[in-house]
Amino acid sequence: MKTDDAERPNMAVSIGRLMLKNPVITASGTFGYGEEFAPYLDLGRLGGMVLKGISEKPRPGNPPPRIAETPSGLLNAIGLENVGVDAFVTEKAPFLETLDTTVIANIFGESADEYARVAGKLTDVKCVDALEVNISCPNVNRGGMDFGADPEQAAEVTRAVKEATDLPVIVKLTPNVTDITAVARRVEAAGADALSLINTIRGMSVDVYTARPRLANVTGGLSGPAIRPVAVLMVWETVQAVSIPVIGMGGIMNARDALEFLIAGARAVEVGTANFVNPAAVLDIIDGIERHLGDAGVDDINDIIGTLDCRRK
Amino acid sequence: MKTDDAERPNMAVSIGRLMLKNPVITASGTFGYGEEFAPYLDLGRLGGMVLKGISEKPRPGNPPPRIAETPSGLLNAIGLENVGVDAFVTEKAPFLETLDTTVIANIFGESADEYARVAGKLTDVKCVDALEVNISCPNVNRGGMDFGADPEQAAEVTRAVKEATDLPVIVKLTPNVTDITAVARRVEAAGADALSLINTIRGMSVDVYTARPRLANVTGGLSGPAIRPVAVLMVWETVQAVSIPVIGMGGIMNARDALEFLIAGARAVEVGTANFVNPAAVLDIIDGIERHLGDAGVDDINDIIGTLDCRRK
Amino acid sequence: MEQMRKRETGIVRSNRETARGHYVIEVELSGVFDVVSPGQFVMFRPGTGETPLLSRPFSVCSQTETGETTKIELLYRVVGTGTARMASLRQGDTVNVLGPLGRGFDMDKGSRLILVAGGVGVAPLIFYAGRRRAQEDGGRVRIIAYVGAADEDSIAGADRLEQYCDEVKIATDDGSRGFRGTVTELFRNDVKHYGKEASVVRACGPRAMLSALAEVLDGHDIACQVSMEERMACGIGACLGCAVRVRLDDGSVGYRRVCKEGPVFDMEDIDWHED
Amino acid sequence: MEQMRKRETGIVRSNRETARGHYVIEVELSGVFDVVSPGQFVMFRPGTGETPLLSRPFSVCSQTETGETTKIELLYRVVGTGTARMASLRQGDTVNVLGPLGRGFDMDKGSRLILVAGGVGVAPLIFYAGRRRAQEDGGRVRIIAYVGAADEDSIAGADRLEQYCDEVKIATDDGSRGFRGTVTELFRNDVKHYGKEASVVRACGPRAMLSALAEVLDGHDIACQVSMEERMACGIGACLGCAVRVRLDDGSVGYRRVCKEGPVFDMEDIDWHED
Numbered sequence A, B: 001m002k003t004d005d006a007e008r009p010n011m012a013v014s015i016g017r018l019m020l021k022n023p024v025i026t027a028s029g030t031f032g033y034g035e036e037f038a039p040y041l042d043l044g045r046l047g048g049m050v051l052k053g054i055s056e057k058p059r060p061g062n063p064p065p066r067i068a069e070t071p072s073g074l075l076n077a078i079g080l081e082n083v084g085v086d087a088f089v090t091e092k093a094p095f096l097e098t099l100d101t102t103v104i105a106n107i108f109g110e111s112a113d114e115y116a117r118v119a120g121k122l123t124d125v126k127c128v129d130a131l132e133v134n135i136s137c138p139n140v141n142r143g144g145m146d147f148g149a150d151p152e153q154a155a156e157v158t159r160a161v162k163e164a165t166d167l168p169v170i171v172k173l174t175p176n177v178t179d180i181t182a183v184a185r186r187v188e189a190a191g192a193d194a195l196s197l198i199n200t201i202r203g204m205s206v207d208v209y210t211a212r213p214r215l216a217n218v219t220g221g222l223s224g225p226a227i228r229p230v231a232v233l234m235v236w237e238t239v240q241a242v243s244i245p246v247i248g249m250g251g252i253m254n255a256r257d258a259l260e261f262l263i264a265g266a267r268a269v270e271v272g273t274a275n276f277v278n279p280a281a282v283l284d285i286i287d288g289i290e291r292h293l294g295d296a297g298v299d300d301i302n303d304i305i306g307t308l309d310c311r312r313k
Numbered sequence C, D: 001m002e003q004m005r006k007r008e009t010g011i012v013r014s015n016r017e018t019a020r021g022h023y024v025i026e027v028e029l030s031g032v033f034d035v036v037s038p039g040q041f042v043m044f045r046p047g048t049g050e051t052p053l054l055s056r057p058f059s060v061c062s063q064t065e066t067g068e069t070t071k072i073e074l075l076y077r078v079v080g081t082g083t084a085r086m087a088s089l090r091q092g093d094t095v096n097v098l099g100p101l102g103r104g105f106d107m108d109k110g111s112r113l114i115l116v117a118g119g120v121g122v123a124p125l126i127f128y129a130g131r132r133r134a135q136e137d138g139g140r141v142r143i144i145a146y147v148g149a150a151d152e153d154s155i156a157g158a159d160r161l162e163q164y165c166d167e168v169k170i171a172t173d174d175g176s177r178g179f180r181g182t183v184t185e186l187f188r189n190d191v192k193h194y195g196k197e198a199s200v201v202r203a204c205g206p207r208a209m210l211s212a213l214a215e216v217l218d219g220h221d222i223a224c225q226v227s228m229e230e231r232m233a234c235g236i237g238a239c240l241g242c243a244v245r246v247r248l249d250d251g252s253v254g255y256r257r258v259c260k261e262g263p264v265f266d267m268e269d270i271d272w273h274e275d
């Protein structure tokens, strides 16, 4: 590894007007509000941090068991437990203000209006640098179908949030759709500044000895290395379909995995489940990417992004 | 394990008018036309065998590399290589006629007409007991979108095949859709005798050292244990959405995995990738299910099917 | 900047089966490892290989400081993929350990201490009993342990408890050793004697056992702390995966994180009624 | 019914690093194992654990019959997950072996045999050379081996070739031993001498090396068989994953399965032009 700072490759990337010191961001719901990880790593080294999803009112979450391990995967049905936007502002934001890290608040709601209200409230919170809009949430006004499953509703939420805030808006897409590029294009047209993907893939698991689901909620969301090939493909397709920046995620455990997404065209990556396996995983990933650039003789991370070569040899 | 035959549990299941001696079927594309496996197991013990997909004309398949391993998964882009229906009838069918096994031919095409023609030709082949219609195939008349991705086109193919044959018709659904139950219901209404699911999930993988896709075809289909939670959920949802029998598959490696699908309501299961890991895997699965029934004091496999208990404790 | 905590690399010193399906693994940790309070746990993962994906939580059963390094012991039962893999570890193998984590038992100050253990729940209670003995100040504490197991062959750790306890009472489901029945039934017969003198209970075991214990203690004025189990992903309070239902001050129910607010809870705080 | 073939359980007898990153593993198989012809391979998988998912193909490097059991050796280089896991296997560990599989080399009958090996491609050629010597009938065959490696430290198996060969010529990319350059460049210098006498070539190595060899042999009347590599899922002809492009009789190109019609092919049957 390079020791001389002057010789170190540039790791900074930009997601529209959002500048990140490096392309490695912690993913929503896997890093709490940062506090829990403070004893394990210098949060200032992160490219960015996406907070646990915030809704208008506090939500208690689902009954346990909430998680189950599957081959190379984690099924979760946390149920979007969170303290609600007001408690976030008073209880969690002060700690985040002390950090020199890009903070992205993740928001969700049960109606486009709720999304807009949460976005509005967070706009004035000093530590929040951008919003990530989780549209993998049932629309109560539409029989519980996820906003993200329908391009039209995804666009509606995007418009509502854009009107409510002047922060950069990243819309987080769900993989549980026939054609993610159709949703991506509509969300782009509705004014999103960037896209992030993928959220978890719907799944379930059965305990065959008790004939019961392994999650109390029956179904959950699958994350972890198992979903990586699906995520890389969706990111690659989306990058080609839109012109706004795309943040890739899904099963990134190490620098090699992160590079798959960057080479496929993601301008940054989010790391989720890996934080559970090792609370300092993101640092290893940042260092590993830097080392890879050094080994490859590349002095700017931006020169790696989107370099996938699909020509037949 | 029970030694006395009289005490052994009943393992026979029926898929509509198709009777299987047990619920374990080998999956299309993972068991060739049976011949390759004959040295490794008594094919007569199988619940059934689905043949490698057959199209009207021979197809050469994709250039190599055609496969790549991912965490707990296998990505493949074989490209539906096959000898074509005529060569199948003359070269492969004679061997299959010597077997005492339920043989299900898997068919695909680039238009509803091609599906119908292949179905028609196979109807008169003595060894073929049923057809499985793979609708995860691009429709050349509709800009290359998979038939299976659109309920309407899926129904059209189903109708075309039903008109061309009097064999039981099992339609094999793709998981790459927003709502698999919508496709399932339309296919049922179009006359399918049964459904099977899931086919592979679309994915890709990047070699970060060469910045090239790990498959020459760039994208491929993901199978293996990684996809099991997704498959179990789709099977469970589909079972509740239709009244025709459902055959479940996706990542079944052992008896425990097979039981997940049966408990979730599948009347039979198909086993794919596991055949590559151990050519006699299906026998272990059949024996394991039988042992499980014995341990649980259940004397008929049908008493396990659909017993999933989702009530909160 | 203050000293960062980190996931430590450990070396397996020994790993042996002590009762049917039950193992004790001894791990030497090279980094700085905090003093563990009994009831605290670690997140444990074999150092190589990709299965299992997540670390698994285990109560610390003993801690020994040896100059630069710390040795900890975990007592575990093989129940699935992770513990099966763990059982295949051999001397010299590398493992990852994150901890100590969570809230341990409060050290009691009474004159009588009652331990109630179900299965591998004995692990933190061995640690507790040893620590309690070591901290005796003046008056000797009388320690009585109740240990439950499926059968004689699967009683793990009772011998270690005997080093510290005045009495170890055993219950087996099939009666192959000691009382025939559950450990809470055995305890129920004795509980009426315990109210008179200052007694506290420390318990660890499957939820059903702890729930039965809550019922046994109901109406008796005996303070009890229990160590709860729930599936965990992170172990550090971030994933919200390990929720346990508790009774809140206002009488309503809510969730707490077993890894952070627990694993040890005051018995009366847990909502035992349903799950 | 005739004897069924099955995946055999083997026990690791030894597993040692013989050159940088290169190992030789010796496995004892208890079941009936067919006589392997040099060039045939086995599908190999550690017997426990879930990583890797699929078995990996390895050419057999030697086979020894010892009464009821068969011992085989594999020579391998660590390049990824599966081979890394393989390198961590220890004596006594259980493994799964399916084989022997595919089409091996035709045994030559010439008076001069030329072996061209790149990297671990030496494995089946060691086996071939040994078998060829053992089958000598009357006239002695002259065996000349060309072995290529990255550098001196990563030359694997050349010593074993020396037991059977009259001459072993080495090429290293960095010139740290023998000729500086590729093994095919080294061979190119000699090829003109070989046409006169009945010579055959047996080669194994990376595709790029075999492709260069095809070009070197072009125009020379020397029969050559090559062992090809392609990623495999099943190893028994069922998945169609291991396709290699070949020239068909009618001049068009098509695919053949490396695991079934190969891994050994006549050099002129392969379509070297693109992939």
Ligand SMILES: Cc1cc2nc3c(=O)[nH]c(=O)nc-3n(C[C@H](O)[C@H](O)[C@H](O)COP(=O)(O)OP(=O)(O)OC[C@H]3O[C@@H](n4cnc5c(N)ncnc54)[C@H](O)[C@@H]3O)c2cc1C
Pocket (backbone or CB within 6 Å): A069, C041, C052, C056, C057, C058, C059, C060, C074, C075, C076, C077, C078, C079, C080, C081, C082, C083, C084, C120, C123, C124, C228, C229, C230, C231, C232, C258, C263
């Ligand atoms: C704070 C804490 C301390 C623990 N201390 C010990 C200990 O000292 N010794 C010991 O043997 N075990 C202990 N456990 C339980 C131990 O973590 C599980 O047995 C282990 O995670 C199972 O992993 P596995 O991969 O073998 O099983 P899996 O394959 O994951 O599951 C097998 C079975 O165990 C159940 N299970 C899995 N994880 C848990 C869990 N965390 N809690 C309850 N049930 C679970 C599953 O539902 C399933 O029925 C503790 C758990 C917690 C939360």
Ligand SMILES: Cc1cc2nc3c(=O)[nH]c(=O)nc-3n(C[C@H](O)[C@H](O)[C@H](O)COP(=O)(O)OP(=O)(O)OC[C@H]3O[C@@H](n4cnc5c(N)ncnc54)[C@H](O)[C@@H]3O)c2cc1C
Pocket (backbone or CB within 6 Å): B069, D041, D052, D056, D057, D058, D059, D060, D074, D075, D076, D077, D078, D079, D080, D081, D082, D083, D084, D120, D123, D124, D228, D229, D230, D231, D232, D258, D263
């Ligand atoms: C018939 C045959 C015989 C072989 N004999 C030997 C042998 O004797 N000794 C030996 O060391 N290796 C041999 N190989 C190659 C060996 O199978 C691969 O090195 C091994 O599968 C890599 O597994 P991995 O999990 O470590 O690597 P992976 O993580 O799967 O891949 C690491 C790298 O190796 C490449 N790779 C993976 N599999 C193959 C393959 N089958 N062919 C070519 N490249 C591959 C990948 O593209 C990747 O770049 C043989 C291959 C075949 C087909």
Ligand SMILES: Cc1cc2nc3c(=O)[nH]c(=O)nc-3n(C[C@H](O)[C@H](O)[C@H](O)COP(=O)(O)O)c2cc1C
Pocket (backbone or CB within 6 Å): A027, A028, A029, A030, A052, A053, A074, A076, A078, A080, A106, A134, A172, A198, A199, A200, A222, A223, A224, A225, A227, A249, A250, A251, A252, A270, A271, A272, A273, A274, C239, C241
């Ligand atoms: C326990 C858990 C909780 C999550 N909570 C949220 C959330 O609140 N909002 C959100 O947008 N995504 C949430 N996610 C999804 C992750 O941010 C991420 O999209 C997904 O896990 C895929 O990445 P990974 O494979 O790296 O974990 C959660 C994931 C997990 C595992």
Ligand SMILES: Cc1cc2nc3c(=O)[nH]c(=O)nc-3n(C[C@H](O)[C@H](O)[C@H](O)COP(=O)(O)O)c2cc1C
Pocket (backbone or CB within 6 Å): B027, B028, B029, B030, B052, B053, B054, B074, B076, B078, B080, B106, B134, B172, B198, B199, B200, B222, B223, B224, B225, B227, B249, B250, B251, B252, B270, B271, B272, B273, B274, D239, D241
């Ligand atoms: C190499 C390979 C080839 C396949 N070919 C076909 C095919 O020709 N037709 C088809 O319907 N499905 C095909 N499939 C899909 C399988 O039949 C099955 O749906 C899928 O692999 C999921 O099951 P598994 O996880 O048990 O493998 C193929 C799968 C693999 C891995």
Ligand code: FES
Pocket (backbone or CB within 6 Å): C231, C232, C233, C234, C235, C236, C237, C238, C239, C240, C241, C242, C243, C257, C258, C259, C260
């Ligand atoms: S295990 Fe993650 S919050 Fe408790």
Ligand code: FES
Pocket (backbone or CB within 6 Å): D231, D232, D233, D234, D235, D236, D237, D238, D239, D240, D241, D242, D243, D257, D258, D259, D260
């Ligand atoms: S590896 Fe499956 S056909 Fe060759």
